[in-house]
Amino acid sequence: MTILIAGGTGTLGTQVVQRLNERGMNVRVLTRDAEHARHLGSAKVEIVTGDLRDARAVARAVAGAETVINAVQAGFGATNGSSPKSVDGQGSSNLLAAAKANGVQHVVLVSIYDVAPGHPLELWRMKYRGEQELQASGLAWTIVRSTAFMEWAVGFICQPLIKHGKAVVYGRGDNPINFVSAHDIARFVELAVVDPALRGQLVTVAGPENLSFNQLVETFQTVTETGGVVNHVPLPLMRVMAKMLVPLKPALAREIQAAVFLDTANRTADGTAVRARYPSIPVTTLQEMIRRDYAVAKELGAAGRVTVDAKP
Numbered sequence: 001m002t003i004l005i006a007g008g009t010g011t012l013g014t015q016v017v018q019r020l021n022e023r024g025m026n027v028r029v030l031t032r033d034a035e036h037a038r039h040l041g042s043a044k045v046e047i048v049t050g051d052l053r054d055a056r057a058v059a060r061a062v063a064g065a066e067t068v069i070n071a072v073q074a075g076f077g078a079t080n081g082s083s084p085k086s087v088d089g090q091g092s093s094n095l096l097a098a099a100k101a102n103g104v105q106h107v108v109l110v111s112i113y114d115v116a117p118g119h120p121l122e123l124w125r126m127k128y129r130g131e132q133e134l135q136a137s138g139l140a141w142t143i144v145r146s147t148a149f150m151e152w153a154v155g156f157i158c159q160p161l162i163k164h165g166k167a168v169v170y171g172r173g174d175n176p177i178n179f180v181s182a183h184d185i186a187r188f189v190e191l192a193v194v195d196p197a198l199r200g201q202l203v204t205v206a207g208p209e210n211l212s213f214n215q216l217v218e219t220f221q222t223v224t225e226t227g228g229v230v231n232h233v234p235l236p237l238m239r240v241m242a243k244m245l246v247p248l249k250p251a252l253a254r255e256i257q258a259a260v261f262l263d264t265a266n267r268t269a270d271g272t273a274v275r276a277r278y279p280s281i282p283v284t285t286l287q288e289m290i291r292r293d294y295a296v297a298k299e300l301g302a303a304g305r306v307t308v309d310a311k312p
Helices: 011-020 036-038 055-062 084-101 124-136 152-165 182-194 213-224 235-242 251-265 272-277 286-293
Strands: 003-008 026-031 045-049 068-069 106-112 140-146 168-169 177-179 201-205 209-211 227-234 307-308
Touching: 003 011, 003 055, 003 272, 011 026, 011 036, 011 182, 011 227, 026 036, 026 055, 036 045, 045 055, 055 084, 055 307, 068 182, 084 106, 084 124, 106 124, 106 182, 124 140, 140 182, 152 168, 152 182, 152 213, 152 227, 152 286, 168 209, 177 182, 177 213, 182 201, 201 272, 209 213, 213 286, 227 235, 235 251
Parallel strands: 003 026, 003 068, 026 045, 068 106, 106 140, 140 201, 168 227, 227 307
Antiparallel strands: 177 209
16 A cells, blocks of 8 residues: 655654554655655655645656545745645645545545634635545545644744743733644544544544643743743734734734734643543653653753743
8 A cells, every 4th residue: 555645744744654654554755845854764755756736746646545644734834935725725625636536545634623614814724625625525534633733832932942041932821722742643643544444534633731832831841941031922012913914924924823813712622532532542741742852951951940021
């Protein structure tokens, strides 16, 4: 069996590739830049260069694959004109069309928790569109919805404490958010590939805790014994910037819009029921993830406590 993974070089995709390789499966990765796949470092991985927005390149990549995994996420778009609409929207449509034309047996889509057609963020709207197109395609499908990756949040907010001794929280940082490990989601994607019972299923996976960004920083500081200073960007300023930057820097405007959303909307989730159905998949805590990925932080970080400024 040949499995094509679009989005196979990121945090999630790398884990999926590794797990499928360990099962002895033939894995093909579609990437815009072969350099991005160098870290995969396995003779069992076939690298195909192509842009998801290029229908012909996508068709070449899909040819001969029995299973397609769509783990692509443009984020908020800042590279070569990419955007959620062009990548997660049209790019995913290109991938699905190629899958149908080439007789693919099963498509697995990695989506986002609480997508909706009228969602305030374009990325969520495009993921919803992708879900709807897949379910109407006539192909066997599995959709794995995920809450926010703790690896992303820790890398974005906390890692600068190690490198520079300071970090930035966008907004008040008190809003509870559910974080899940990308490693856990990779296990669900792996299961979707090998277990026919997950075909035709939409599975929403959440992590074990709802934590604010301030709590995220505090946990990181405690586990790694890293010092530093954390500043907050005032929420009113973020709202103004999100509007002003739309015509000038749309990708940055989308990032700030997302930051406002994460600081104000209900981002909590309860994954207990889904986890109970799949007891073989570990539930990674934030502390475990930090110990796993930042084991050397104690040596690199400065002594002392993280100090947090007065919140706006």
